[in-house]
Amino acid sequence: MKILIVADHKDPLVYSPNIKKRFGEVEIVLGAGDLPLEYYGFIVSSLNRPLFFVFGNHNLKRYNTFKKGEKSSPFNSEGPDPSAVKNIYNDSFGATYIGDRVLRLKSKNLLIAGLGGSLRYNKGVNQYSEFQMRIKMLKMAPRLIWNKWRHGRYLDILLTHASPRGIHDKEDPCHLGFKSFLWFMDKYKPRYLLHGHIHLYSLNDKRVTLYNETTVINTYDHYLLDYEENDG
Incomplete structure (x- = not known):
């Protein structure tokens, strides 16, 4: 299964106009943040594939709309079926926001979770301390434990905006x-952690790193995952 991941830059x-020719085999699209929702809408309408995304620390025009809508989220215990995904929010342009959520894409047997935002460096929106991010993870724990019991694994993909400390990140506070x-x-052993946030300016910049059992990939611009x- 081919998965297209986009982040940070159009x-x-x-x-x-050649998107379908280049990426016609893609079955799922993921957005790792800092992109306008209109861009996601272009991808969804062009490829006719489900797109799941998190917000970063930029392009937050509609962020509060999505946060306010969390309590009325249509996700059930099994998550949405990609073949039935529709425009969940009026402003989503056909994409599905998965910030702070764990879901299962039934038709692909894919377990995925989303954690958006960046480490706090000023008082901006969608920035978090380490403690705040850990709380978000702990709230996911019941569903992750259910996944392990029901499907034999906690998670397949963790979609984030920021990178892990010491892997692809930079020394500046942002x-x-x-x-x-x-x-x-270490604890939940996802197969992949897919992130954005770290711009790549050289072909020598490292994009893929193996951390224990997880492959960490910087998806800046775009990355095609096979x-x-x-x-099971």
Whole structure:
């Protein structure tokens, strides 16, 4: 299964009349933040594929709309079926917000969770301390434990905006990664952690790192993941 992940920058290879020609085999699209929802809408309408996303620390025009709508989220215990995903919020342009959520994509047997935002560096929106991010993770724990009991694993993909501390991050306060992501990977062992936030300016910049049992990928611009589907 091919998964297209986009983050941080409207990539001309994606934002193109040739998108379907280039990415027609893609079955799922993920957005790792700092992109306008209109861009997600272009991808959804062009590829006719479900798109799941988290917010970053920029392009937050509609962020509060989504946060206010969390309590009326239509997700059930099994998560939405990609074949039935619709425009859950009026402003979503056909994409599905999964910040602070764990869900199962039934038709692909894919367990996915989303944690948006960045490490706090000023008083901006969608920025969190390590403690606040750890609380978000602890709230996910019951569903992750259910996944382990029901499906034999906690999680397949953790979609984030920020990177883990010491993996792909930078030393400036804005681009430091979360130490709590390291704890999450140690405990819940997702197959992938897919993040954005760290811009890549050189072909020599590292994009993929293996951390214990988790492959961490910087999806800046776009990244095409060839995902081996689970049998169980």
